[in-house]
Amino acid sequence: MLKIEHLKKSYENFSLDCSLEVKRGHVTGLIGQNGAGKSTTFKAILGLISYEHGDITILGKPLAQFTAKDKQDLGVVLSDSGFSGYLTINDILPIMENLYKNFDKSFFLEQVEKFQLPCDKKIKDFSTGMKAKVKVLTAISHHAKLLILDEPTAGLDVIARDELLELLRDFMAKEEGNSILISSHISSDLESICDDLYMIHQGTIILHEDTDVLLSDYALLKVDDEAYARLDKQYLLRSKKESYGYSCLTDQKQYYAENYPQIAIEKGTIDEVITMMIRGAA
Structure with missing residues (x-):
């Protein structure tokens, strides 16, 4: 559905070199700190910024050949864009009907009613959660095949997310x-x-993994200096010095559970994996 190969974009204090693929029928996540390159990647995919090198293929077509008609099959939410705050949902309806030949007005209004979004109130007066829902609803209401969503849940409370x-x-x-x-x-x-x-x-993909594998096979090993010295390090991805010894990230939890039953092994959350991949030593 989407393939990026060695996409390169340089700014004065930042360089992007990104490769990733979104397979048909899959939800693929791009995670990283603010400023890591997520929004730059999304804008390059959508042709909103130029780039120096790389290949982008969307829905089987090179980006250069992707036409306005092809864009009917995309649904997009960008963190720093949206409808004018002076429009209402009633104002948006004819815009969507003119933009997308497959706009499903009945579905859109059904969801508007479900989420209790006022149709005659200016968007600038909506809550953060209401604004986010309008963005996502417009992205999914015209039978798109691929959604490209940049931080769609940013700033929302747990229920809204x-x-x-x-x-x-x-x-x-x-x-x-x-x-x-x-x-x-x-x-x-x-x-x-x-x-x-x-x-x-920092503009580079440092890890790609199936979510199920990440949640089941990745773990943090907590060991003192003596245990760390004896540890087989061939399956360690990162290590970080701590006050008690070392914290070590592995993607082979079972290996260490079987061969080092005496050490503390904690299931790795995505946040912990991110922290170790960025702050730990290879």
């Missing part, structure tokens, strides 16, 4: 083959919806 994620689950269930690329720095959102995760740091 859960409601948005439910919308995305429904989108995936509605039609076989639908796909999503979603970025977030809220790891719990991505744990619950993504099939696989890419981790980006």
Whole structure:
């Protein structure tokens, strides 16, 4: 559905070199700190910024050949864009009907009613959660095949985030083959919806893993200096010096559980994996 190969973009104090793939029927997450390169990647995919090198293929077509008609199959949410705050939902309806030939007005209004969004109130007067719902609803209401969502849950409370994620689950269930690329720095959102995760740091992908594998096979080993010296380090991804000894990240939890039953092994959360991959030593 989407393939990026060695996408390179340079700014004065930042360089991007990114490769990733979103497979048909998959939800793929892009995680990383603010400023890691998530938004730059999304804008390059959508042709909103130029780039120096690389290949981008969307829905089987090179980006250079991707036409306005092809864009009908994309649903997009960008963190720093949206409808004018002076518009109402009633104002948005004719815009959507003119933009997308497959705009499902009845579905859109159904969801507006479900989420109790006022149709005649200016968007600038909406809460953060209401604004986010409008963005996602416009992205999923024209039978898109691929959603590209940059930080769609940023700034939302737990309930609002859960409601948005439910919308995305429904989108995936509605039609076989639908796909999503979603970025977030809220790891719990991505744990619950993504099939696989890419981790980006300082413009470079530093980890790609199936979410199930990451949650089941990754772990933190907590060992003192003596135990660390004896530890087989071939399956350690990162190590970090701590006051008690060392914290070590592995993707072979079972190996260490079987061969070092005396050491403390903790299940690694996505946040802990991110922290160790960035701050730990290889």
